[in-house]
């Protein structure tokens with residue numbers, strides 16, 4: 001079993017990127033290496049470095065890099081001249097995906113959704129969801145939440161909280177109200193009750209919404225996990241006010257919190273669900289908006305796109321559904337490993353007074369400041385661990401290891417994180433003592 005991290009410590013010539021790639025690049029700045037290969041939980045750079053991946057493409061690689069079963073399915077499909085691009089034509093790959101999705105995901109959960117294949121990224125799925133909600137209800141306002149993240153195109157960006165991201169829009173981001181998420185004012189304020197009160201009050205200034213758009217665990221917003229009760233209350237509020245409940249499961253779905261959907265077993269059913277990131281299982285672009293059949297009021301082609309339904313992604317997504325979601329074994333394994341992760345993070349948090357965040361394998365620690373979080377994650381990277389931050393001040397160190405990680409590799413990565421937290425806190429104390 002491979003558990004040895006091996007940072008290369010060398011920075012390749014970056015002049016090509018500085019000369020020809022836009023300054024908008026971001027992850028490449030905190031991880032200045034040139035990567036070539038990856039398998040499972042490991043990424044390799046061109047200097048012989050081997051990095052343990054605790055980022056997983058922000059939860060796009062839940063099944064690890066180049067999973068052998070998914071890879072073989074795709075290789076076989078390409079070798080047999082399977083359709084690569086077919087607009088939204090019926091294809092065998094699409095039929096296989098829809099069949100597997102119906103059999104393994106929808107039917108066992110008693111869910112009845114139609115699948116709308118949108119453009120290939122998550123933000124495309126969110127745009128389709130809010131556009132449909134506005135069309136069906138005839139209303140404009142979408143209620144989103146503080147620290148919510150929903151994508152970078154204008155409609156989805158309007159629903160995103162982060163001001164640095166919003167300010168890139170260059171135009172007003174309208175028709176969205178950002179209401180306080182669960183716990184925003186601390187544990188004693190029930191923000192669902194506040195929302196219910198405002199919506200019930202004809203003089204509150206809050207218009208009747210087309211949709212309430214929510215993440216069950218906020219990924220980019222700092223791994224805030226809403227309580228099941230709060231989510232059920234929000235679902236009930238949406239229903240009471242004729243608004244559609246949209247769960248953005250782009251990051252929290254596909255097993256990240258245990259179940260295939262992050263709302264599995266929580267006692268409510270969204271009207272619309274968005275999926276992307278790990279849906280293809282192999283990091284191929286693939287997004288999906290699920291909608292209750294009654295909501296399917298689109299005219300043919302009313303919402304369009306050249307890349308709707310990536311056939312290569314259908315193939316790998318189907319292989320992932322059949323391999324990981326045919327029974328409950330994977331979910332149980334993820335939840336067991338999530339328990340190990342929680343214990344280890346709780347130990348680190350208790351020692352240093354950090355705050356625990358998240359749910360399932362979508363967990364992290366808030367270290368209080370973005371500066372400290374950056375010091376720790378930089379030191380982790382220098383030791384061969386790929387790990388990132390999120391939250392309003394980038395103060396939350398997030399562990400998004402592939403769900404297939406074995407216990408030994410998980411422990412090896414957490415050892416590094418624990419060490420680097422200790423080093424950074426010791427350095428902090430030394431500075432404070434001076």
Ligand SMILES: *Cc1c(COP(=O)(O)O)cnc(C)c1O
Pocket residue numbers: 120121122123124126149150151152215219220248249250251252276277
């Ligand atoms: C990543 C993400 C998106 C946007 O997906 P892209 O593929 O980057 O467009 C939307 N919502 C959530 C919750 C996300 O984590």
